[in-house]
Amino acid sequence: MNYFRMWLITLLLVLVGLLTESRAHEAEADFAFTPRLQKAYFEIQKLRLNHARELLEQERAQNPANGALVYLENYADMYYLLISEDMKAYATLSKQQDARLSTLARLPGSSPYQRLLMAEVRLHWAFAKLKFGSEVSACWDIIKAYRLLEENRKKFPAFAPTLKSLGLLHVLIGSIPDNYAWVAKMLGLKGSISQGLNELQQVQRQEPFFRQEAQLIELLLHAYTLQMSPAQIQQLHQLPRSQPDNLLLHFFGTSILMKEGRSEEALTVLAKAPRGEDYLPFPFLDYLRAEILLQKGQYATAFAYYSLFQKNFKGFNFLKDSYFKQFLCRWLDKSTPAEALVHLARVEKVGSTITESDQYAQRFAEQYRKGPRPEQKVLFRARYASDGGYLAEAWEALEPYTEASFQELTDRAEFNYRRGRILQKKGQPEQATRYYQRTIALCQGTSLYYGASSALQLGYICREKQQNDQAVAYFRKAMSFKKHEYKNSIDNKARAALTELGV
Structure with missing residues (x-):
């Protein structure tokens, strides 16, 4: 279930929203995407949440029952929770889900936006719940969102936003591991990867504004499930260049380029990511920089960036992994085994085991409390260099060895x-x-x-x-x-x- 959870979480972090300037005038008054809300929407995308919330409050003073306002408030809250991993805020904000759904349910069902936005609120909370470990509740939200979107598609077959969101769920359903497929079938959830891709491509052809969002989802699908093409790699560079003030796009480009073993290119994108008081604090970017430096063999600098991440991050994911990586930085460098093992001992005392990285760190710490085998050093050096695309360095690390060198x-x-x-x-x-x-x-x-x-x-x-x-x-x-x-x-x-x- 861990892969499915992380796959869902990652998808939400790269979604760019559902409502457009070009379509705003078509919404009824109950779903009015005013110029102020459109601006707030784009600010949320850029992770400038404080300014977005100011705009939302101004809108609330004039039209407190606006369904678009409800959606955007939820949208901003989800980005905050997923990036900050603030447990206290999660406990407080999660109480808003039912109230927001009730507000949307009271608005006219004759509008295609009603079911769409109710589904999106449920999807947002599903991703947040998965992030915070509430799997069962998250799965029910996904199921209910799917049914809302299917109903919307039947009632409003020409409404493209439904097709996009439903296409996303079709991909997720098609990605469910075999041992969970019977559950989806029993619940009436149908979809496949090819079906979802076709729907996303249809949105790209028919809806100019939605094209970027559909592109982002499709890029993510290829990075995690299929394979990236040269044209898609180029898109990963072009998107942040086209919006230099968009922090989310820089995160997206960095993380996917790293996934593709192009860490040097990712480092260039990361270096241009906007920061400052206007943006939501994003300590995970320091973690990503540390990862690349570890791959490059720059162990002392990587160690420092992991420390910066630990200092500023108030969440619970990747903490175990960061201390494990600090152990590696010391162990692979010139420190004594005792100096390195201090950091390995920290792994079992911090964070959670939700992510695969943290699970691996926990297992390693439990298995090698007295330190790993010396011959594993070469394998770790080769592994991280290869993962980052530093192939000459990775090959050089393995060159003096044969299979017989390892017992x-x-x-x-x-x-x-x-x-x-x-x-x-x-x-x-x-x-x-x-x-x-x-x-x-x-x-x-x-x-x-x-x-x-x-x-x-x-x-x-x-x-x-x-x-x-x-x-x-x-x-x-x-x-x-x-x-x-x-x-x-x-x-x-x-x-x-x-x-x-x-x-």
């Missing part, structure tokens, strides 16, 4: 997997193939994810060569590995690839 099965499997990944990223798929195949052999009958990930990458390599039968076999092989830590995400990617191949 533990997990280290031998990781060694072969890292070599395969580096070679694949360097454009040498033939050389990568033998390392991936060796990894699969080593991982048979284990819970190590390297085998499943190797099979997935071999599927991509074969698909690129138009060896579709072999690609299908490898994608199915990837899904056959059981109980590894990235099963949901790897299975989703393999299933999406099979769908693209018509299987």
